[in-house]
């Protein structure tokens with residue numbers, strides 16, 4: 001069965017993690033290919049969804065790392081742009097729970113230099129879903145062009161967004177100012193509970209979902225780490241537990257969750273257009289499957305999502321639903 005095509009637009013980031021080193025006065029870094037949208041593309045392709053990545057890939061040492069990683073995962077790079085600028089680098093500091101804080105080296109890097117001409121060349125005819133978000137949506141000069149592209153895509157494709165807030169690089173106010181516009185463009189908004197706290201500090205999940213529905217997005221999914229996920233489809237809610245897992249780190253877990261979610265919707269024939277056939281039980285099932293994908297990502301170092309063979313099929317049983 002050929003699954004519907006998902007196009008992913010956004011950045012690749014070289015994620016650098018410190019590793020123990022015997023030499024005094026030195027710092028050793030282990031660099032893994034990352035970046036929220038690229039992680040989602042890799043996870044989708046590994047699950048078996050045709051995934052096309054619209055990224056600006058440098059020819060530098062990190063750009064070559066990204067290409068190899070995306071291609072060996074099965075991501076279609078035919079629409080990616082070969083960029084003259086350097087790659088983006090992030091140094092990730094992990095806390096005791098395996099959560100990362102990133103300091104970015106992102107000035108003038110390839111990922112934010114989208115031009116209207118580059119994106120005008122991207123063909124959306126066979127795309128059922130466009131997923132974007134993260135830094136490429138918010139960093140200028142490319143962010144505005146990406147937003148215009150989302151508006152174009154929404155005429156024919158389901159639009160999925162993940163703000164993936166990175167407050168050490170972009171001030172939360174910048175996301176807050178743009179979020180209502182993104183909600184008006186998107187069919188699916190997936191974000192972490194940490195991002196919710198940065199975007200609507202002090203507000204409950206219910207209030208946040210209702211605020212974003214009112215701004216135009218029909219489906220909001222909020223992931224809560226080991227506490228699972230809450231989804232709201234036009235105000236009808238469902239809660240999904242997270243499977244137990246031995247956490248190495250949580251890097252890329254949200255990106256993998258989004259991939260699992262979109263993959264499951266595609267498998268059920270629910271991607272494409274405005275999600276008018278989507279029911280809350282479908283949302284529960286997609287979240288349950290996505291939670292497995294995220295849990296397996298947490299069990300490995302860095303953003304290294306699982307392949308299809310590592311997963312159980314999602315249970316068809318509907319979950320706890322309430323209006």
Ligand code: RIB
Nearest residue numbers: 013015034035036252303
């Ligand atoms: O969502 C995880 C990603 O966010 C990491 O791979 C890192 O690049 C950061 O931007």
